Amino acid sequence: MEPFKIGHTIKDLRRFYKISQQELAEGICTQAMISRIENEDLYPSAPLLYQIAEKLGVDINYFFNVSETPRLDYAQEVCEQIRKLVRQTKYDEAMEMIDLEKRNPLFLKGTLHQFLLWQEGVCLFYKRKDIEMCFTLLDHALSLKTTAKNHLSESEIEILTSKAIILCDLKQYSDSIRIFNESLTLLKTIPHIRSSKLEVRILYNMSRTYHLNGQYERSIETASKGISLCMKNESMYLLGELYYQKGESLAQMKDVQRALKCMDHSLWIFEQMGNKVFYQYVNKERTEISQAI
Structure with a gap:
């Protein structure tokens, strides 16, 4: 990428985050230097560009492809x-x-x-x-955190998500759900997401938390969003788990036929992936649901 394109990209990201040149420059360089970079008068050094990338919450390769x-x-x-x-x-x-x-x-x-x-x-x-x-x-x-105010990088949202998962494991469901929602909101502020896996992971664990908290309708709704995202991206990441979670909550809602259908989807996915442990676990749960008819 040409130097002027780097300055242009920095300006676009800064404006996207609605921060001033002074805020971006804080702790890195002078406001005047940011202005010169954005105006194509100065090409940033690699260390400076790395710091700018960190503060804007993107990988340095967002600006240009280089051999690491x-x-x-x-x-x-x-x-x-x-x-x-x-x-x-x-x-x-x-x-x-x-x-x-x-x-x-x-x-x-x-x-x-x-x-x-x-x-x-x-x-x-x-x-x-x-x-x-x-x-x-x-x-x-x-x-x-290295990003600008009111924003987190993908890795920082992952840390926040880990905190929510642990709170769920501690049965602090309300706090866990609040942080999952915060993570999803923050994820939408990132203009360049490297992978959809983080959003899928948040949706799966959020669905699980809703289920454990007895909020079965919300669990079904959240799992459905995760399934749709997997389908959109043609990804099987956590797809089997999402179908299983949706099936579990449907079973609790006494919607047995739809629950069994979700379990069948889950079993097919785990079979295709060769995941014998998950397959056996889901198959056991499916049997128990079918016997309740």
């Missing part, structure tokens, strides 16, 4: 490995990696430090049941 440095490749690989271990509930292994990277200069500040705080908080809750330290770390991670 080995240092950034390493950091991204570490983050992916930690994410994978947490998804697989291998919290001890994840904590070992987190403790190791705490001494790495790359992870001492910025979004990488924020990432470690987030993942450590999640591990402490699910492995050690340390609720107080979990929320301390999550809140600390959110306090390090």
